[in-house]
Amino acid sequence: MIDMEFESGPNPNVLDNNYSIVLPKVQADICGACGVKIREKYLLRVDEQSWHLQCLRCCICDSSLEDHKTCYNKEGNFYCKPDYYREFGAKCSKCFGVxxxxxxxxxxxxxxxxxxxxxxxxxxxQLSTGEEFALQESDVQCKTHDVEQIEGGDHKDSELAQKAKAKRVRTSFTEEQIQVLQANFNISSNPNDEDLDRIAHITGLSKRITQVWFQNSRARLKKATVTARGESFLYKWYLYFHINILSYSPCARILKKKLVCLFLLLIYIFNYLFID
Structure with a gap:
């Protein structure tokens, strides 16, 4: 980081830690950018080098550094503070944001x-201060799940699969997350990758969990649709037999009871075979 001086000649009267003004200007300085003598009343000084006000600019956004109290110099390139942090500042290991x-x-x-x-x-x-955790690359694992993974590492593939299935963590959703997910499901039940990324970012969930939620919701919708169609189909046959056959049968009451039982049995079989 470089403090810039705002000058107009020798013998500075210091205004603050970053700027200084000098009066009068005795000798023309050479601009470090354009190489032309600086004849204006005011100039900028960085590392004993003088610059026209309009010549000292950020190499990323090309904005003038005249209004900045500090600038950054790396390998001969000058940066404003926001661009320097974006290029060289520390980044979060999870979201990769500055x-x-x-x-x-x-x-x-x-x-x-x-x-x-x-x-x-x-x-x-979220972790609390002093809470134990395990770090796998940039992923933060809680101690319980990390121990489960280590203990299962020495078993056979079949045993490992059974343990993983038995110890699968069930994801819980907040009311706000469900509202966002359901609103997007109403718009599109099968979003593309870009929409999944956007929804995951809004809800704070991972893309994989968001994708699984949409898959489960589509399955539930399909199940409800098939169930409704199947029951409607069976009910139509029930009405057909009731109106066209039982109405003319002398044993209508007995047959009606048997038909109701048969109807309920068919609904149970239909749900068992095609839904579950």
Whole structure:
């Protein structure tokens, strides 16, 4: 980081730690950017080098550094503060966003996280101070799930699959998350990758969990639709037999009871075979 001086000649009268003004201007300085003598009343000085006000610019956004109290010089290139932090500043190991100087952070080994990003990857719960955790690359695992994975590592594939199925963590959703998911499901029941990324970002869920929620919702909708169609079909046959056959039968009451039982049995079989 470089403090810039705002000058107009020798013998400075210091205004603050970053700027100084000099009167009068005795000798013309050479601009470090354009190489032309600086004849204006005011100039900028950085590392004993003089610049026209309009010549000292950020190499990323091309904005003038005249209004900045500080600038950054790396390998001969000058940066404004926001662009310097975007290019070279610390980044969160979870969201890969820039960590600003006023951000609250958590550090685990060589990894740095935003405070809100430092949460368990498997159960999405934020860590409390002093809580134990395991770090797998940039993923934060709670101790319970990490122990389960280590203990299961020496078993055979079949046993490992059974343990994983038995110890699968059930994801719980907040009311706000369900509202967002349901609203997007009403718009499109099968969103593309871009929409899944957007929805996952809004809800704070992982893309995989968001995708599974949509898959389950589509399955529930299909199940409800098939059930309604099947029951409607069976009910139509029930009405047909009731109106066209039982109405003319001398044993109508007995047959009606048997038909009702048969109708209920068919609904049960239909749900068992085609729904479950």
């Amino acid at each position: 960590i600003q100087s006023n951000d609250l952070v958590r550090q685990a080994g060589s990894q740095v996280y935003h405070l809100e990003c430092f949460a368990f990857d498997n159960c999405k719960r």
